[in-house]
């Protein structure tokens with residue numbers, strides 16, 4: 001089908017948007033290990049999760065068997081505001097690299113929150129509303145998730161309380177103001193509004209906060225206020241399920257033009273965009289119907305897949321959340337101040353961890369300066385200013401395309417471009433000024449935090 005002209009942007013029709021999300025777990029022989037109660041050491045039951053999370057989301061979290069979950073019409077209605085998202089043929093990048101490879105990227109930055117996180121935020125807000133809740137609480141670090149959730153909550157008229165790591169609250173006033181414009185209340189964490197916040201402030205006056213601490217505050221507020229639940233923007237199975245809309249659209253678009261990808265590449269923080277992008281392709285791979293190289297890209301400063309251990313660990317630094325079996329650097333691991341804020345999580349989705357463990361996907365880590373080099377190269381020819389997180393995938397897509405140049409192979413590469421970088425210009429400034437460095441943890445540092453893994 002080489003003669004079939006492929007447009008620069010492949011847009012689907014509205015009615016080609018998926019009507020059901022796809023749950024990869026249904027096709028996995030080895031299911032991801034269950035979340036465990038740190039107190040009892042037993043798998044968490046629905047009743048234990050229900051006071052924290054919305055009911056229907058708990059069902060989705062625990063469901064390893066249902067392959068397709070209908071997307072409610074209200075959610076599809078919202079999706080239509082910014083979906084289907086385009087699958088772009090990177091003709092200009094190919095030309096610049098002089099590669100025989102064919103490069104495509106699925107662009108998820110076409111909405112005000114600027115990332116794929118809105119795909120799950122709207123689903124989680126919908127189920128909270130359906131349950132008759134007043135509102136939801138969450139934490140945000142860099143701010144992408146908080147922004148997406150505040151947009152979703154304003155759509156369904158839900159109260160939204162965001163605990164934002166204090167250092168980001170002060171240094172990233174713009175995202176904070178977007179959230180407030182959508183009606184969310186944004187509290188710098190640690191705060192005086194919770195017991196745990198007061199305790200932390202008493203012990204560490206002047207602290208600039210951490211994600212772990214913000215999670216603890218958001219969970220406390222959700223469990224102490226009737227009509228509130230806690231929501232999370234990555235890592236969980238339910239989030240990967242909602243994000244499958246990315247992969248399903250990608251697959252439909254590729255099939256429309258008879259394109260067969262050889263490799264699928266995505267950045268991995270908690271694993272939600274990658275899990276969503278690869279979902280239907282991994283399904284085929286798991287069922288033995290097709291084969292693809294699937295590559296997770298993580299920062300060398302926070303290399304959970306490539307240098308972590310597959311073990312039960314806490315999902316938060318505060319050690320209050322459930323234990324998950326995943327590739328982890330240890331919940332006490334503190335990544336260096338890496339600008340790709342959205343990739344600074346010590347662990348990884350349990351589903352992706354199991355798939356990686358079973359050899360269904362590969363992982364590589366890349367350093368920050370080479371990531372920004374790729375981001376700049378991409379921006380200059382493709383126009384889009386990419387998020388630093390997304391640029392990890394760009395780096396590896398370029399590397400693979402350059403390998404094709406050497407071997408002469410016409411491979412087809414698909415990667416996920418998860419968002420835009422307009423709120424990351426301080427990082428771009430550092431790069432442009434030549435002030436950006438690469439910080440890679442030593443084996444001793446990783447061993448030290450892994451030594452503190454819970455014994456289970």
Ligand SMILES: *Cc1c(COP(=O)(O)O)cnc(C)c1O
Pocket residue numbers: 114115116117144145233234235267268269270271272273274342343387389390418419420
């Ligand atoms: C949050 C975020 C990521 C990483 O999160 P995953 O759950 O691993 O997808 C990647 N890119 C952008 C733009 C993000 O906002």
